[in-house]
Amino acid sequence: MAQPLLLDSTWRDQQKFENAEAVYQCTIAGTSSGGSALSSGGDGQFNNRMNTLETENKELKKIVDDMKKMVSKLESRVTALEGGKSSATGSKPAPAPADDDDDDDDFDLFGDDDVMAQAEAEKIKQERIKAYADKKAKKPVLIAKSSIVLDVKPWDDETDMKELERCVRTVVMDGLVWGN
Numbered sequence: 001m002a003q004p005l006l007l008d009s010t011w012r013d014q015q016k017f018e019n020a021e022a023v024y025q026c027t028i029a030g031t032s033s034g035g036s037a038l039s040s041g042g043d044g045q046f047n048n049r050m051n052t053l054e055t056e057n058k059e060l061k062k063i064v065d066d067m068k069k070m071v072s073k074l075e076s077r078v079t080a081l082e083g084g085k086s087s088a089t090g091s092k093p094a095p096a097p098a099d100d101d102d103d104d105d106d107f108d109l110f111g112d113d114d115v116m117a118q119a120e121a122e123k124i125k126q127e128r129i130k131a132y133a134d135k136k137a138k139k140p141v142l143i144a145k146s147s148i149v150l151d152v153k154p155w156d157d158e159t160d161m162k163e164l165e166r167c168v169r170t171v172v173m174d175g176l177v178w179g180n
Contacts, residue, residue: 031045152168154161169178 029045150168152164154164
């Protein structure tokens with residue numbers, strides 16, 4: 001099955017077809033090129049595009065080089081901070097020397113050491129919850145009521161309206177109160 005594709009010259013002459021495509025695109029765009037756009041130097045638009053890409057490439061290479069330098073500086077700083085051991089060797093970082101005169105213990109990030117303040121805060125919280133519950137208990141319970149208006153229309157002018165009202169008022173439900 002794959003043998004007919006091997007014999008087809010299209011696959012072997014790819015550059016020729018790409019050049020023909022470039023000439024065709026130049027013809028559509030209204031620019032003339034003598035032969036292949038790549039071999040003849042192309043038109044001004046092609047050259048401008050190539051110059052733009054080359055400058056972008058140079059800028060990107062410069063940015064990559066700057067980033068490499070920055071990463072190497074950061075690696076050296078991390079190595080110095082870890083006590084001179086390289087993290088690339090796979091060794092654990094050296095533990096910091098234990099100094100009893102360290103001022104790190106003076107500042108508590110999470111406030112776990114102040115047990116008295118926590119107890120006071122819990123007491124205030126409980127008082128507020130109790131005050132809220134008392135206030136809610138004193139408030140009268142609101143009974144929701146709905147008004148429903150039934151618009152009953154007779155079939156014709158001979159319908160007895162008194163009898164119709166009597167039939168409608170025979171509907172009885174829990175909480176239903178008929179008004180005028």
